[in-house]
Amino acid sequence: MESIKDVIRKISGGKSPLEQSEKMLKELLEDKDVLEFLKRKEGQGITRSDLLKNVPKLYQFVNERHHCRECPGLKNCPNMMQGFRPDLVNDKESLNLTFSPCPLKEAEDMKQKQKGLIKSFYVPKEILTADFQSFIPDIKRKDSILAAGEFIKGYLDSPTDVKGLYLYGEFGVGKTYLAGAIVNELAKRKGISSMLVYTPDFFREMRQSIQDGTVDEKLETVKKVPVLVLDDIGAETMTPWIRDDILGSILQYRMMESLPTIYTSNKDFDDLEAHLSYSDKSGEETLKAKRIMERIRYYTTFVQMEGDNRRGS
Known part of the structure; x- marks a missing residue:
């Protein structure tokens, strides 16, 4: 000037x-x-x-x-x-x-704030910008999109009463993308913070964190975030320590504090329970697996996602 x-x-x-x-x-x-x-x-x-x-x-x-x-x-x-x-x-x-x-500045500030609200562990960058406008709606995905909308409405109305979501479906149907769209919408509407965690890599990092003493710090961060997405649960290598001390601790805290969790998985409830019950070192531990599944079954709405592979052939 x-x-x-x-x-x-x-x-x-x-x-x-x-x-x-x-x-x-x-x-x-x-x-x-x-x-x-x-x-x-x-x-x-x-x-x-x-x-x-x-x-x-x-x-x-x-x-x-x-x-x-x-x-x-x-x-x-x-x-x-x-x-x-x-x-x-x-x-x-x-x-x-x-x-x-000006409005342009406010929009840019909100966009940057929104980015800061959504943390991630090993989740693809494209998921961090997911939204419902770019989600490809079709008749096969109608129920899952409606369920996502109900979760958002329920959380905005009463965050301590809403159930989480368990998004189940085959590889590539858009489970992770839909979870990303949900947390982005919550950030945009009410500035709600969230975290998306790719479960296999996160659990692997937790095992490595034993050496540098950062397990508790990372665990506290994941436990306390208002909305948590555990992506691709069931794809990890399961050990009793991961199941009981990490996953069990996270879910117990979130249950007690009424913090909703969104899961994506290629396994339905029964298959996930079987996965959680077995490890190479301890064999089958069905009671401990059932204890984890109680915190998942009764605090989520099961949503089966169908549709064409969004990632292409």
């Missing part, structure tokens, strides 16, 4: 500073935004002398408001404070400028 000093220098033509300011003020008083401000503040004691003393502020106000009307986009915004538009205020009989973010 051209500075007020440069503008005055160009138009001065040897005139005195007062004459220069008078000339500029005459032009500024033709601006509709300035006229609207003076009309609103009529009777508040704003004199011509006050306006003359504040020609630089009036100039910045008019110039930057013009930029906003001819907006070149947020990245190319020429205003001194990029993405902010000025307003005139009469503060204690003195003219001042205040600045507020």
Whole structure:
């Protein structure tokens, strides 16, 4: 933006500073935004002398408001404070400028905030931007999309009463993408934070974290997030420690605190229970597996997803 000093220098033509300011003020008083401000503040004691003393502020106000009307986009915004538009205020009989973010700036800030709300462990980047608009709806996916909508509505109405979701289906039908669309919608509507965890890699990392002593820190983060997505549960290599001390601890805490969990899996409830009951070291431990499954069965809505493979052949 051209500075007020440069503008005055160009138009001065040897005139005195007062004459220069008078000339500029005459032009500024033709601006509709300035006229609207003076009309609103009529009777508040704003004199011509006050306006003359504040020609630089009036100039910045008019110039930057013009930029906003001819907006070149947020990245190319020429205003001194990029993405902010000025307003005139009469503060204690003195003219001042205040600045507020424009709609484009607000949208960008919300987008960045939204990104910050959604954490992930080993989840593809495309899932972090998933939304219902780009989800390909068809008759086969109708029920799962409706179930996702019901979960969002239920969470927004009463987050401690809503059940989680168990999204079951074949490889590539869009389970993870739908889970991503759900958490993005919650972030967009109410600023709700969430975490998406690709379960096999997360459990592998937890085993490795024993060496550096970060197991408890990572476990606490996953346990306490408002909305948790455990992606591809059942695809991990199961051990008693993972089942009882990691998964069991996460689900017990979330059950006690009424925090909903969304699962995606290629296994239905019975197959997942069989998977949880067996490990190479301990053989079958059906009671412990049933204890985990109780926390999944009774605190989720089972949703079978069908449809063509979204990832292509």
